[in-house]
Amino acid sequence: MKQHPYRYNKQQWKFLLFIFAALIAAASLLYSNYLVKSLSLSERTKAQVWAMSTKSVVSMPDVDDEFISFIFAVRDSLSLPAIITDQNDKIILWRDLDSTKTAIEDSTSTLEYDPVYFEKQLNQMKKAHPAIELSLDTNEKWFVYYHDSKALKQLRIFPYIQLSLIAFFLAIAYTVFNSIRDSEQNLVWVGMAKEAAHQLGTPISSLMGWLELARVTYEPKDDTLLNEMERDVQRLEIVADRFSKIGSTPSLSNHVVYGIVEDYVNYFKIRTSKRITFELTGDQHVEAKLNVQVFDWIIENLLKNAVNAIEGEGKITVNISENIAKEEIFIDISDTGKGIPRSNWETIFLPGFTTRQRGWGLGLSLTKRMVYYHRGQIFVKDSEIGKGTTFRIVLKSNLRYEPTQI
Known part of the structure; x- marks a missing residue:
């Protein structure tokens, strides 16, 4: 597997x-944790100083008032x-807690507090x-417990x-x-696509x-x-027309899906190796709203992908069925090719992803975009290494909606 160099870089x-x-x-x-630890040590020192000052007040009742005032000043700071x-x-004592949870009884001069709090x-x-x-x-032994300050909690x-x-x-x-970048890139790609369509017009007419x-x-x-x-020249006209529609909103109309797919398979198989056989089966009458030129592009990309996956002889089968209950087609x-690892079932639709030595890896991503334009889905239904892969497109039958740009 390889990716486009731009995507890799x-x-x-x-x-x-x-x-x-x-x-x-x-x-x-790490620096914040260092500051938190430093501040935490500083606050523990404060708590120890408060504890020692409280002990001094309790243990030395006979000291003079000036010293007591100093101790209280240190403690209260x-x-x-x-x-x-x-x-x-x-x-026994507390400080800086919720004052609404404490009260002083004047008659007994004892502190009361909310026991639950x-x-x-x-x-x-x-x-x-x-x-x-x-x-x-x-x-006796007293034990001092304390909270972190608000500043430390916030830090x-x-x-x-x-x-x-x-x-x-x-x-x-x-x-x-x-x-913004994608919008600018889209404008560039749209401009290039329309210019390519314009440049192809003259030689196609000459041919x-x-x-x-x-x-x-x-x-x-x-x-x-x-x-x-x-x-083939008519096909070139279709290709040029496809490029001219990029960035615009093509119209959709009801078509029999089987007939559209059959026309392209018949065109494609005579331009492919005789060692690869094609089989088209399924419901021949279901209809969906399609833009034929864009839908042909979807089928073309998937068939080319299937041919590239087959080494030597192989078979490509296209089956069309309908889920009437869900109104889905x-x-x-x-194909009977080399298969896709399960880990790549989603990756293959990303721009730039390709398994080939040459290539931009845009085929399946563009295919997914065009299926989405039809309000459908595309995914890998099943794949086994050495045995082959099945891609499934899901469309709504006779869907009515406002289309978007390709």
Whole structure:
């Protein structure tokens, strides 16, 4: 399998850009984690200082007021949600928690609190950080638990929010620029296709004139050769007309599918190796809305693809059937060629993908586009290495819809 060099280089650049973006994201996250750890250590130090200052107030009741004021100033400067408990998890002190969950009874001067709220906060603090242990002079032990500050919590999630927003912006920008680029490329291809059709017009007209002159001048007894040459020139006219319709909206009309396919198969098989046989079977009466020239192009691409897949002798079968319940028409084109690996069943429809040494890899991608124009589907129905492949086209019978551009 090979891909067109342009597509290969494009994929390489995408891969390199993805690696570069991943490295930037990783570096950002690593640096943010470093800052989070540093701030976390700083906050634990604050919690320890608060715990020690609280211990000092409790353990030294006889110190002068000035020293007590200093201790309170140090303690109150360390703003951090925290709870102190004894060895039995009884809450003794707390700070910077929801003031609506606490109250002071003036008559008894005792603190009361919402037990459910404080139990929840205490459990969260226990999970967040190891306790800071305080040993009192009375041989009791207190345990200090604390929450991260709001700044630290925000710093933990900020890199992910930042990277998500950047990724979202880049995705939108990539989509918009891709759309603009594709639109520009489509205009170029449409212009080239119409110019090719225009350039083919003159020599095709000349060939038709030369054929007519040959008939009149030489009066051949057997016109078979000239008739086939004329069919080829007419085919060139159809090809030129196809290219002229690219970028426009061709009309659709009801046609018997079997007859359209049969006409092209009869034209195609006499221009193919005699070692390859053709068989057309199925329902001869189902109708669908088609543009004959565009639909012929679909069948042509699939038959050429089938011929290229066959090495030596082989058979190509076209079967037309109808699913009346779903109002669908199935066109199955099977060959006895080399088959397609299952991993490539979707890939083969991408522009630039080809298994041939020469080729642009545009046949099946263009075919899919033309089937979509008919509001149909095309996919690999079945394939086995060494035994062959079956492509299925699904069309709606007598479908009514507004067509789009090819």
